[in-house]
Every structure is written in C-alpha cells, then in structure tokens.
Amino acid sequence: MAIVSSLLIFIFVVGQSLGVIFLDSRFKAKTINKGKPPxxxxxxxxxxxxxxxxxxxxxxxxxxxxxxxxxxxxxxxxxxxxxxxxxxxxxxxxxxxxxxxxxxxxxxxxxxxxxxxxxxxxxxxxxxx
Structure with a gap:
C-alpha cells in the first residue's frame, strides 16, 4: 500500500511539476525575447x-x-x-x-x-x- 501511495504522489506531484518545467518553459521561450527590455x-x-x-x-x-x-x-x-x-x-x-x-x-x-x-x-x- 505504501508503494502505491508513493507512486501516486510521484505521478501527481512530480509529474505535474515536470510538465510545467518542460512544456510551459518551451511555450514561454517561444513567446518572449530573452535579453530584451520590457x-x-x-x-x-x-x-x-x-x-x-x-x-x-x-x-x-x-x-x-x-x-x-x-x-x-x-x-x-x-x-x-x-x-x-x-x-x-x-x-x-x-x-x-x-x-x-x-x-x-x-x-x-x-x-x-x-x-x-x-x-x-x-x-x-x-x-x-
């Protein structure tokens, strides 16, 4: 039971964080000009x-x-x-x-x-x- 709980926590917490890091950051990189002023x-x-x-x-x-x-x-x-x-x-x-x-x-x-x-x-x- 502890393994299943740990796996679910890993999927829902770490998985979403990885999605934000990789997917959202790629989208943001396409919509901004790094190094340029506002x-x-x-x-x-x-x-x-x-x-x-x-x-x-x-x-x-x-x-x-x-x-x-x-x-x-x-x-x-x-x-x-x-x-x-x-x-x-x-x-x-x-x-x-x-x-x-x-x-x-x-x-x-x-x-x-x-x-x-x-x-x-x-x-x-x-x-x-």
Missing part, C-alpha cells in the same frame, strides 16, 4: 533621449516615464481629441491641442526589440512657447 523600459529610453530632465511629460503611462525615463510625468486627459492624436498625429483635430502643441516625433518599437514580443508606438508632442 516595452515600458524601451519607451522610457526613447522618452529620455528626446526630452529634457526639466520637461513635464503628459502621458497615459505615467509611472514608467517617471521611474525608467527619469522625467516628471502627469496623466493626460482621456478625451477623444487626445486619442485621435495617437491614431493620426499628422492631422490633429482638437483645437486646444492644435493651438498649444507641436508634433515632435512618432516612435515605433518592433516586437523583436521587446521582452514581451509586443510592438509599441509613442507620439511626442511639445508645448508651444
């Missing part, structure tokens, strides 16, 4: 390279910009005019944005450059002085 770190580098330390950044991802990009960030309003800028920055429709900001750049990060294998896109607007 997408938010890559975006933060772009932010840091294209802004000054004393700039205040309006963003929808406020924590990564301040932590990894070493910039002061605030959350931007989530109105449709701000979303439109992201989808079509060359044709800004919002009058407030059009009057107060200039398109400084569009940045793309390919999936091959990030840990998650997910691409990213950033729009940089600079306030008119």
């Amino acid at each position: 997408v938010y770190v890559a975006l933060s580098r772009i932010l840091k390279e294209n802004t000054n330390p004393d700039d205040i950044i309006v963003t929808n991802l406020d924590t990564w910009g301040s932590w990894y990009g070493e910039r002061k960030t605030i959350w931007y309003p989530m109105g449709p005019e701000w979303r439109q800028v992201f989808f079509n920055p060359d044709k800004i429709e919002g009058s407030f944005i059009l009057e107060n900001y200039i398109l400084a750049g569009e940045f793309e990060i390919s999936p091959e450059e990030t840990y998650e294998r997910q691409g990213a896109r950033a729009i940089l607007l600079v306030r008119n002085q």
